[in-house]
Amino acid sequence: MKHKNIIYITGDDSFGIERELNGLISIFEKKYGNINIEKIALENAHKIHESLFLSLGLFSEKRLFIIRGSQSSKNTKKKEVPGLESVLENIHGTLSEDTILIFAFLPKTEKKLENWLKKHASLREKKFSWLPSAWTPRTTLDAKYVANILSLYKKYESLRDNYNPNPWIAHEIMHTIEMAEILNDSGTTLDMPTIEKLIHAYQGGHLFQFIDSILAGNIQASIKKLQAFYHHDSIYPFLAGLVSSLRNSLYVITLRDLGKSVQYIAEHLSMHSNPRTNAFLIQKSYKSSLSQKEISNFYQKIISKKILYQSGFGMKKSELGILFEIELALLNLKK
Structure with missing residues (x-):
């Protein structure tokens, strides 16, 4: 099942990914204001639990979560942060359509999370070109x-x-x-x-x-x-x-x-x-x-x-x- 409100921006065009992400944030801000935007660093993903996405969504008509990590080569040496794909697996069936999750710039170590997103999220791929x-x-x-x-x-x-x-x-x-x-x-x-x-x-x-x-x-x-x-x-x-x-x-x-x-x-x-x-x-x-x-x-x-x-x-x-x-x-x- 693909979710319209779970978005994964991927690819090797880092500037294209950044521009797509900023464009989505800008659209959301104009409609609902930046007070309803939550930015989460992937390195802090171990702090995320199921009630976070569900409870915060109750306080506004729309809630946008931005989850991103760095593509820096340093991160490829770090151990994968466990559990986030499990959280998504548990909540995605009951996640309110008013709660929007956007993932971008995931480290290469996040194989399980990436596989989950490719299966369930709306993909927006940005490919690099020398042309x-x-x-x-x-x-x-x-x-x-x-x-x-x-x-x-x-x-x-x-x-x-x-x-x-x-x-x-x-x-x-x-x-x-x-x-x-x-x-x-x-x-x-x-x-x-x-x-x-x-x-x-x-x-x-x-x-x-x-x-x-x-x-x-x-x-x-x-x-x-x-x-x-x-x-x-x-x-x-x-x-x-x-x-x-x-x-x-x-x-x-x-x-x-x-x-x-x-x-x-x-x-x-x-x-x-x-x-x-x-x-x-x-x-x-x-x-x-x-x-x-x-x-x-x-x-x-x-x-x-x-x-x-x-x-x-x-x-x-x-x-x-x-x-x-x-x-x-x-x-x-x-x-």
Whole structure:
């Protein structure tokens, strides 16, 4: 039995999934208000019991539950959260039609839950495509620029290790398209070298102290804080966070040098991350003494070393080697 009020948004187009989810939430909010929306992190699913869905539904004409998890590769190593599919199995026959459940971004470990949803939920599948025609409806950017962006991403994705997939590739591409739109509207020529600088890795990260020192141009403090990562459990999260933060800072500084205000940047620059992270990066980057050229050159050095590191070249995947390369880039940042 398929339920119209139980929806599973799946597929490998992360941006398409996000857009579909936001669209459904927006429709619900306009009709019933956001007070009737409950967002539940999948990692907290063990707290869910049968009465939750049933009792909360009694207090409103409509109740919307959003249950989502992260597609991050970290989650693939975690044990599956038990019991949620059992809860759904027990309540789906008596679940009020006024109670709507939407599932999205489920971890790969949730096999049982996914199988249950494929059997009982209304499926909305979003498939990723490298074809420009799949992306041009999402943007006002000329198709030739979209094609160039896709070709560069396809090139760099081919360098990834097989065990290190990028589930957020669609988000990355859309971020670059959005930035290219802003630059194009500002009169910047979108030649290949310019587009190349917009290619980025979207993994998030919380390297605030380290990034703060870089943006302040404090090389000595940056190197000192970098030393803390020499004993990091894995270099991949550090590299991903560093590249992501530098990419966002590069965007802000580029727009700042084009004369855009902080308010304009905050309103037009999508970073799809924690709002506090956005505010931090925008304020710090906007006030940074670094020029667009300096931050761009530094970013390009880091991203190139990251690609070489992950593809097995350069320092042959030596974690000390890549950290040494970052330290050298820091020493040359203000030269």
